[in-house]
Amino acid sequence: MALGEVHLRIENVTKRFGGLVALKDVSFALNKGELLGLIGPNGSGKTTLINVITGIYRPDGGRVLLNGGEITGLKPYKICRMGIGRTYQIPRLFSAMTALDNVVVGAIFGKGRKADLGEMRRKAAELLDFVDFPKLRREELAGKLTLMESKKLELARALATDPEILLADEPLGGLNPVEIDEAVELIRKIRDSGKTVLIIEHVMRAIMKLAERIVVLSHGAKIAEGEPREIANDEKVIEAYLGERIYAPSQ
Amino acid sequence: MPKLGLAVGREGAMKRSLMLIALALTLFLIPPIVEKGYYINLLAIIFMYTALAQSWNIISGYSGYWSFGHYMFFGIGAYAVGILVTKLSFDAYLASVLGGLASFLAAVFLGLILLRIKGPYFAISSLVMAEILKVIAINEEWLTGGGNGLILPPRYALREFYYAILLTLLAVTAIAYAIKRSSMGYALFAIRDDETAAETYGINSTKYKILAFAISAFFAGVAGGCFAWFVTYIDPYSAFDSTLALMMIVSAVFGGIGTVMGPIIGGFVFTLLMEVLWVSFPYVYLIILGASLILVMRFIPDGIVERLVQIVQLMGKVGIKIPARI
């Protein structure tokens, strides 16, 4: 598959929770090898969209296509094994397992799974190094990690499944400015390792620097799509963020 | 938080402690050669409860699905043997294995329904299912003998029961250990911590839950089957006895759920305790059993094995050397 081809397509996806329409007829494409930002105010449906793509929720309308094939409504473990990995906004680690074992789970059961447990352990250790997880904390229980460590572990566990597409739900959320810079570099590194990345973000400055293209959700509907510069000057987007200052990318 | 996961660093300690268990259990081959009476009987009953606690551990300790109705598999095994032996003249040993298989299949079927239900609702549903099976055993007289039960041919087989149930205990412990070390162990422990996240990272949770439930049921069924030919009489109340579930849970929790050692230590300690209590306070021993469950969960929720490890580590820190970890 060539760079720039559509990797993941969201087609008219609608999702309701009772009377609340969390996603309204959302369509966009994620291209092979790109780093796409998904932004929007609180409650605009970003996480819900990831949950629909990964099979946690079944949409009430619309389709999700991976490499042109429909994956709508498949079970999460199947979608994972087809090469879509994700992280959780609020880390959902296996808290009574060690940090390393959390990553081992991804390696054993994901797309790149192999029967050899020893090899999967080595792979997990390498990935922890890749995300710069402190070596001394590997055998610590995941429930005892700091937020930054948890976020790194979330990334390592998702990467352990050998995804072609990574959906990262606010990997920078709650981090301090120094940590954000580190995490931004990490996301870039992941994309540069050949993966297609969709990143949800609240930190405007970071996403404007990081993403090549941005999709904006508001109240469950897509209100804009384009390059960071266009998005920063888009009337609808400025309105949706209601006075929140949007930073243009620095040159 | 207790370290209940699959800490790689502790594998060496785990291996050593398992060799100790194997050695201890091998020593248990000897007693029946020199003794025939009360103590052999007591040991055999300890083995049975311990095997049941270990079987419960495989589904409930590992995956976090607390099966309150687990005694149903003991009952299914017991009735399978009762029916096969009395109506079809099967050999008792073969019937016990078939009793295990009957429980295995029942668990696959019931698991497809019950294991969709989460948390306390699963615990209650499994209990209700066990009680339904008891009612079936009472009503289907043509097959089960109804309330009168089934009388099996006399065997005078204390020694045979002793060895059969010891073998069952060894087998269920070996399987529990193997599962814990395998990818299935990772799957079950991940499910216990966060089932949705487990699915997100590629785990087919339905498959692993049902498999663990069925393997667990197999051993409970074999134990029930051996019990049937040993006591040569079963009725719905002794085969589907909810006290058994309480024993399994208390033993496993006391020793440490999710550990291989826990149910063994818990099973031995608790069955002995029960025996002493039952002899001394026949009317209140169930109250004591219930109360001790509450106390254990309140004060040592991670079980005695975890505590022993901590004590040994602490002793190591203050300079007291202990050769091997527990």
Ligand SMILES: Nc1ncnc2c1ncn2[C@@H]1O[C@H](COP(=O)(O)OP(=O)(O)OP(=O)(O)O)[C@@H](O)[C@H]1O
């Ligand atoms: N399981 C659910 N049941 C009911 N309502 C839900 C559920 N999940 C999400 N919602 C609602 O759907 C809307 C979209 O939520 P979602 O979590 O997708 O927003 P978000 O864009 O990720 O917000 P944030 O930036 O705060 O993470 C919200 O109004 C939320 O309350």
Ligand SMILES: [Mg+2]
């Ligand atoms: Mg969100």
